Amino acid sequence: MDRGLLVIGFGSTLRRDDGVGPAVAGAVEELGLAGVSTLCCTQLTPDLADPLSRAGAAVFVDASVERAARVRLRRLDPQGSGQVLGHAADPRGLLGLALGVYGRAPEAWMLTIPVRDLGFGDQLSDTARLGLGKAVRAVRALHRRLLSRGRP
Amino acid sequence: MAKRIVIDPVSRIEGHAKISIFLDGSGNVSDAEFHVVEFRGFERFCEGRPYSEMPGITARICGICPVSHMLASAKAGDAIMAVAIPPAADKLRRLMNLGQIIQSHALSFFHLSAPDLILGWDAPPAKRNVFGLIGADPSLARAAIRLRQFGQEIIEALGGKKIHPAWATPGGVREPLTEAGRDRIRNWLPEAYATTELALGLSLTVLESHEEEALIFGNFPSLFMGLVSPDGSWEHHGGKLRFTDSTGSVIADQIDPASYKDYISEAVQESSYLKSPFFTALGFPGGMYRVGPLARLNVCERMGVPRATAQLRAFKQMGRGSVTSSFLYHHARLIEILAAIEHVERALDDPDVFSSDLRADAGVNSLHGVGASEAPRGTLFHDYTVDRAGLLTKVNLVVATGHNNLAMNRTVAQIARHYVRDEDIPEPVLNRIEHGIRCYDPCLSCSTHAAGQMPMRIRLIGPDGEVRREVVRG
Numbered sequence: 006m007d008r009g010l011l012v013i014g015f016g017s018t019l020r021r022d023d024g025v026g027p028a029v030a031g032a033v034e035e036l037g038l039a040g041v042s043t044l045c046c047t048q049l050t051p052d053l054a055d056p057l058s059r060a061g062a063a064v065f066v067d068a069s070v071e072r073a074a075r076v077r078l079r080r081l082d083p084q085g086s087g088q089v090l091g092h093a094a095d096p097r098g099l100l101g102l103a104l105g106v107y108g109r110a111p112e113a114w115m116l117t118i119p120v121r122d123l124g125f126g127d128q129l130s131d132t133a134r135l136g137l138g139k140a141v142r143a144v145r146a147l148h149r150r151l152l153s154r155g156r157p
Numbered sequence: 158m159a160k161r162i163v164i165d166p167v168s169r170i171e172g173h174a175k176i177s178i179f180l181d182g183s184g185n186v187s188d189a190e191f192h193v194v195e196f197r198g199f200e201r202f203c204e205g206r207p208y209s210e211m212p213g214i215t216a217r218i219c220g221i222c223p224v225s226h227m228l229a230s231a232k233a234g235d236a237i238m239a240v241a242i243p244p245a246a247d248k249l250r251r252l253m254n255l256g257q258i259i260q261s262h263a264l265s266f267f268h269l270s271a272p273d274l275i276l277g278w279d280a281p282p283a284k285r286n287v288f289g290l291i292g293a294d295p296s297l298a299r300a301a302i303r304l305r306q307f308g309q310e311i312i313e314a315l316g317g318k319k320i321h322p323a324w325a326t327p328g329g330v331r332e333p334l335t336e337a338g339r340d341r342i343r344n345w346l347p348e349a350y351a352t353t354e355l356a357l358g359l360s361l362t363v364l365e366s367h368e369e370e371a372l373i374f375g376n377f378p379s380l381f382m383g384l385v386s387p388d389g390s391w392e393h394h395g396g397k398l399r400f401t402d403s404t405g406s407v408i409a410d411q412i413d414p415a416s417y418k419d420y421i422s423e424a425v426q427e428s429s430y431l432k433s434p435f436f437t438a439l440g441f442p443g444g445m446y447r448v449g450p451l452a453r454l455n456v457c458e459r460m461g462v463p464r465a466t467a468q469l470r471a472f473k474q475m476g477r478g479s480v481t482s483s484f485l486y487h488h489a490r491l492i493e494i495l496a497a498i499e500h501v502e503r504a505l506d507d508p509d510v511f512s513s514d515l516r517a518d519a520g521v522n523s524l525h526g527v528g529a530s531e532a533p534r535g536t537l538f539h540d541y542t543v544d545r546a547g548l549l550t551k552v553n554l555v556v557a558t559g560h561n562n563l564a565m566n567r568t569v570a571q572i573a574r575h576y577v578r579d580e581d582i583p584e585p586v587l588n589r590i591e592h593g594i595r596c597y598d599p600c601l602s603c604s605t606h607a608a609g610q611m612p613m614r615i616r617l618i619g620p621d622g623e624v625r626r627e628v629v630r631g
Contacts, residue, residue, distance in 0.1 A: 019199065019217045047220025051268050051287065052260075052306045098288075105291040106299050125202040 009040035010148055011060035011111070016068050017047050022120030022133040026066040029118070029140045036141070038148050049099050057099060058107035062114075062151055064144060065096040068133070069117035076139040078147065081113040114147065116140055176590065178573045186577050189569035191562065191594060200552040208234050208526070208543050213323030215539065215554075221264070221600050224257035224312060225532030226554075227325050228394065229539040232528025234327025236415065237543055239522035245512035246329035251394045252504045253315045253324070254530060255497040258393060259349070260308025261533035262450070262490040262497075265598040266356060267301030270487055273592045274363045278585040285588065297359075300352040304494070307342075307349045311501065314338030329516035339505050346502055353495045357468065360488045364475075367484065373575050374593050375483025375568030378403035380436050380446035381455040382560070384531050387411070389458040391465075391496060393531040399456045400436060400446065405478030407456075409436075414529030417538055417555070433562045434555065445563040448535025449597065450489035455479040462503065465496035483568050483596040490598075521547045534598055535560050558599040568593045 014030025016023040027045035034043040044056070049065075057063055065081070083100035096115055104110040118136035129137065181187045199218055203211060211234065216227035228250055235242055268287050272280075276289045291298040315334060316324035324331050364371060384392035385399045398412040400420070412420060423432040424441045436444035446452070454473075460466045472492060475485060504510060521543060528539040535557030542551035572593045576586040 017217070017220070019202070019214070047217070047223075050220070050264065050305070052302055052309060054302060055306065101288060102291070102302075105288060106295065106302060125199060 008059070008061035009042060010038075010151060011056060011063045012041060012043045012066060012144060013046070013049070013053065013063065014043065014066040015046050015049055018127055019125060021122045021124055021126040021128060022130050023068050023123050024127065025068045025118050025120060025129055025133045025137055025140075028129065028133075028137055029066045029116070029144070032137065032141045033144050036145070038145070040152075041144075041148060049096065051099070051102055053099055054102040054106055057111060057113075058103040058109050060111040062147075063100075063111045064114045064116050064147065066116045066118070066140060066144075067096075068120040068123075070120060070123070071117070074119045074132075076119070076136050076143060077117045078114050078143050081115050083110045083113075116143055176569055176594070178569065178577060178590075180577075184578060186570060186573040189566055189573055191565040191569055191599075200554060203552045204549050206549055207547050208237050208521075208541055208549055209327055209547065210323075211539070211541065211549070211552075212325050212327070216323065219600060222257060222261055222532050222534070224253055224316075225530060225537050226539070227323070228254055229528040229530040229532075229537045231325035231327055231330075232530060233526040233539040233541045234528070235517075236526030236528065237521055237523050237541060237547070238327055238517070238519040238526075240328055240517040240519045242329045242517050243512070243514045245333065245509040246515045246517075247395070248504060248507060248509050249315060249330050249333060249515070250325055252334070252501065252510065253312055254394045255501050255504070256308045256311025256315075258308070258497045258531075258533050259494050259501075260305045260312070261598075262494045263301060263305040263308060265533070265595075266360075266487055266490050266494075267297070267304070269598070270592070270595050271297075271301070271359075273588065273595070274367070274487070275359075278588045278592075280588075281584065297355070300348075300355065304349060304352045307345045310345060311342055314342055326516065328518060331515070333512055333515060334510040336511070339510070342501065343505055346498065349498050350495075353491060353498060357488075357491050357495065360491050364485075364488065370589075370592075371482045371484045373572055374589075375564065375571060375596055376481055377567055377571065378481060379564055379567075380408065380439070380444065381452035381479060382436075382446045382448050382536060383453040383456040384414070384529065384536065385410075385457050386461070390461040391453060391457040391459065391469075391493075393453075393497075398529075398536070401456050401479060403479045403481050405455070405476075409438075414536075414538065415527040417527065417529070417540075421555075423559075432559060433566075434560050435563065442563055445567070446560065447483070447564045448557050448560040449486065449533070450493050451480060451483060451486045452535065453531060454489045454492060460492070460496040460499075462496055462499035465492055465499055468492045468495060483564065483593070486596045486598070521545060532557055534558065534600055556600075558597070561597045561599065565594060565597055565599065568596065 012030050012033050014026035016026040018024035018027055030043040030045045081097050083104045084097040100110040100113055118140050119132060121132045122130040177190045178186055179188045203214060212227045212230040215230045216223040218226050272285050272287060272290050275293055276285050381401050384396040386392050386396045398414055399407060400409040401407050420437055421434050422437040423434050425432055435441045436446050454469060460469050469492060525542050530537050538555040540553040541549055543549055569590055572589050576589055
């Protein structure tokens with residue numbers, strides 16, 4: 006999706022509410038919004054730097070266990086990130102990778118959804134389902150905003 | 158006074174890994190343990206479900222090796238149906254597994270390990286990562302991403318864009334390769350070869366400058382386990398199990414993976430949720446074995462393709478009998494990438510990959526089935542028991558990180574013994590301990606969603622449980 010809005014939902018769909026990010030990306034995909042493409046993944050990996058570098062804007066969608074119990078959309082800037090033991094990158098790190106390797110990173114946001122159940126299972130809790138709907142509306146609003154600026 | 162140092166990566170989901178280093182009263186390292194959450198939660202979650210759904214479900218366990226779980230699960234389903242799958246389906250499953258090996262090994266070598274190897278142990282964590290690598294060699298960083306994408310391209314050409322396709326199914330696979338997919342893969346081959354050869358050269362340079370690490374990072378006698386073909390060639394999806402020892406002698410061969418329990422036992426350690434498998438005949442802990450790239454290269458006699466076989470011959474000269482240093486996992490990984498690319502190239506010329514004869518149909522003909530496949534990190538077993546309706550009554554998943562548990566403990570202990578003195582764990586020493594674990598590329602993504610870097614909490618705990626010192630990194 007060159008120069009459009011890329012929505013990346015990430016999380017484990019076998020850990021109940023952790024799968025809310027992919028669920029949001031799936032719901033956005035079904036909307037068929039012009040200039041919007043989606044990706045679902047369990048975790049963020051370095052190869053995502055390539056499609057990110059080609060996107061005009063990007064939204065990372067993830068579950069959040071932070072106390073602030075609301076769907077939250079905030080701007081992200083590219084940043085280098087240390088990798089310790091795991092395989093996953095973080096959104097700002099991926100943006101930094103896109104910038105470092107491909108020379109550009111999109112304007113980006115982090116969309117987090119409050120969750121309460123990260124146990125084994127593939128059903129979202131009521132909390133996450135409520136957040137899912139709000140998150141999809143947040144993506145739509147962002148899409149409208151970008152369109153009003155001539156993007157995506 | 159005995160003390161314990163704990164290196165504790167914090168994750169937001171329950172279930173995480175940590176490293177404990179035990180010091181004796183003199184401040185010397187007496188032992189070490191690497192703790193990882195095990196899969197029991199997933200296993201229970203699967204009970205009661207139809208075995209036919211398992212490839213799709215288990216593929217969602219892990220974001221790094223979904224294909225490995227899917228393929229092992231499909232093979233367990235084949236056994237429950239008691240069918241031989243069509244040759245084309247077997248070839249296509251193999252092709253996808255090769256893509257999985259390429260993408261996973263590329264991630265491990267270039268993005269996780271190369272920063273340590275190229276930037277050095279003394280580089281701070283903020284620099285000793287892929288961003289530091291970009292600064293040091295941007296073209297290598299770009300090539301690394303492309304190589305991983307090549308592996309992903311193979312997987313997507315077969316399974317589609319969805320990240321966890323239930324493409325493999327009990328009895329076969331759902332779709333063949335298309336000619337367009339074949340062409341996309343074929344066009345990528347020259348670049349994939351070039352990047353891998355470049356990395357192999359880099360790896361040899363690293364080995365020359367890291368002789369100490371090769372001696373200390375997990376260099377000890379152990380057994381090695383992996384699948385081999387009937388003629389002893391490298392295997393990754395079929396074949397039988399072979400065990401060799403550190404002298405290179407074969408101690409058990411052509412073992413049907415379905416009878417793995419006759420050869421492998423699992424020890425339970427009080428301090429860890431993770432069981433410690435060992436080769437039963439040699440007992441615990443003498444039956445410690447390693448799996449994964451190092452083990453696969455140790456147990457096989459050739460790679461089945463010319464360029465990788467030439468690399469294998471040179472590799473085997475790095476040891477006496479077996480190559481016993483876990484630091485050589487990195488180099489073994491690259492040889493496996495090369496082998497995988499060669500096997501991919503060969504598979505593309507096989508007309509069977511376009512066949513429409515892809516599935517064998519049957520009901521439940523056996524109440525028990527085991528599927529084994531070589532995941533990038535090592536041999537993966539899916540062991541299912543079903544009722545007459547095909548609903549799972551028992552599920553056991555034995556994963557590479559478990560197989561290597563004892564060896565990872567031993568590796569951390571060996572590194573720590575060499576570098577840790579009393580309560581002093583300077584940054585370069587922590588880096589080396591981390592890297593000792595990285596040699597095995599343990600996959601924790603099943604247990605740690607870990608959106609972002611995992612901070613590390615290092616705690617020094619006295620025998621009374623009191624935290625003497627705590628350092629948080631990341």
